[in-house]
Amino acid sequence: MARTESQSNEKFAGRWFWRYASPATFFPLAGKIELLCWVLAIVLAAVGLYMGFFVAPTDAQQGEVYRVIFIHVPAAWMAMVIYLAMAFWACTGLVLGTRLSFMMSHALAPTGAIMSVVALWTGALWGRPTWGTYWVWDARLTSTLILFFLYVGYMALAASFDDKKKGDRASALIALVGAINVPIIYFSVKWWNTLHQGSSVRPGSSSMATTMLTAMMIMTFAFWAYCIAAAMHRLRTEIIERERNAAWLKEAVKEAIK
Amino acid sequence: MSLMRATSAVFRRELQLFARRKSDWANPLMFFLIVCSLFPFAVGSESERLKLIGIGVIFVGALLAAMLSLPRLFDEDARDGSLELMVTSPEPLAALILARVAALSLALGVALAVVTPVFALFYALPFDVAVMLALTVAMAVPTLLLVGSIAAALLVSARGGAILTAVLVLPLTIPTLIFGAGAALKVFYGESPVAELALQAAFMLLALALCPLAAAAALKISTD
């Protein structure tokens, strides 16, 4: 399993992929992607929030409170998607031995954890006026909570290793184990939920007006853009930290100081 | 043939060690007892209320007690160097780990399952519920040890390994917890627990198939 990058290079001939698998080459590209995504995120969020909070009609059952779904639902989706992305890069790193893949996983984890916290917190804010309690053990919220535990576990494991290479591979393995478990956990929690509560009120189960849907879509894209920007930023920081003795980085710093 | 010899040697050794050191089984059992005894102090001693929480408390207590034994899977061997004997063995590492976990599950699972009906008395649970609880604990302990072996392998000799192992492993044991306790709950309400039992058994078998391989990969990563 521990192949070096040069050995893998000989087997796979995709030059574009291998060129950008080097931290030195990807670093400037990451910067460009980050800038683009910050701009997109701000613009889309502005439009989406305006539509969601001022344009979309009042909900027949829930009044104004429902508007929190424009943040809650995209956050929950991102929490899920980011975990899958993290597991994907973990897998790539373990199979191909590219250290940039591990760095990407590390960069994604905190954003994913934040997304799950935002989803849980906005879920609580929604729950209070709607159902009377801040927390309801419904299947999706509970699964998001467990996802949060998986994120924290990943970050804690990565942080507990002094040897970075070992830490990368160990946390990548645990990310994969978690990814395989997530559908199992979700299914079990759904079962458990119906067992104990019968039918439950699900957030977002009512049909939505077109403006609401559009606003939701825009906010989803805004969240995507934000998460990519944040991940790229963290990735660049991680690259700087790990490659601090590399020649290319010292050159780049000299250029920047001039 | 040599595979049979190697796995039975690992199995036998684990049981020998378990038998020779009293703390290996006494400590988890004492922990289980203490945890189950703590809750009535917190929620009051009315038997009606205790009956409702009893199944959950006992099941979680058993899982936590089993989790305490996870570090002994690999840590001691790492300290005295015999872990390297396992890693450099020509036999497949996954099979050796499976033998190890199987022995520990047998010893610990039986011990915890046998005392479960006794603790069920604390919570005024009827006898059939206690028996079902013992059965599901007997299935949950191997599942937890199998999943936990991956974390134990990654955290061999790590500082603060026990707590971090708990943080990593407990979320992954939620399915077996849901269905194990769910089966006992069904018996409590007089319904059939077959579905929950089947699902818990399914998870145990899935863990049996996949976890030794992951744990072998994990062990190779941490002994590098």
Add this chain to the structure above:
Amino acid sequence: MRVAVNALAAERGGRAVFADLSFVAEPGTLLRVSGANGAGKTTLLRILAGLGAAAAGGVTWQRNGADISGAEAACFVGHANAFNEALTVRENLEYAAALAGVAPGTDGIASALTALGVKSLINRRFGTLSQGQCKRCSLARLLLDPQRGRRAWLLDEPFVALDVDTQAQLATIISAELAAGGLVIYTSHQSVDIAAANVQEVSL
């Protein structure tokens, strides 16, 4: 049983230890790995045994012309005793034999211990032995394979904690193994005379 090392480089804890190391060892060779503390002698032995991955380059073990893995090829005895304190010497050796894929039987274990002069300790709990006795019992692992010369011996500081007589005993055992066509690679800070037809040295 021969080993070929090609442009091997190793890291320990993120730091490069040695690089571009190449050598070949044929059967019947006594190979001594020398170097200062921290030069990577133990790391090299561990990589040869299959216990660690190299940062670059490769190791090829061959027996009768066929490529085999480090685990099948070598028996590694490092600083740690690799025995559990709660078990007896016999139980520990039986475990080690089963894991290594050999079946020496009770006689094989007894003769392995006799060769190192610790036959009387066979049913003693390992935790009750002195350091020198522990070392001798754990060295008995090397003699578990009834077929002499089948496995390469990788010995990391084998003479530490042994008295002069036992050091001589071990030197004789190593010579016998070499005469039977085995391969012994070792590190040692002490200079001990070992009779060998073929002596090689690798300096890190």
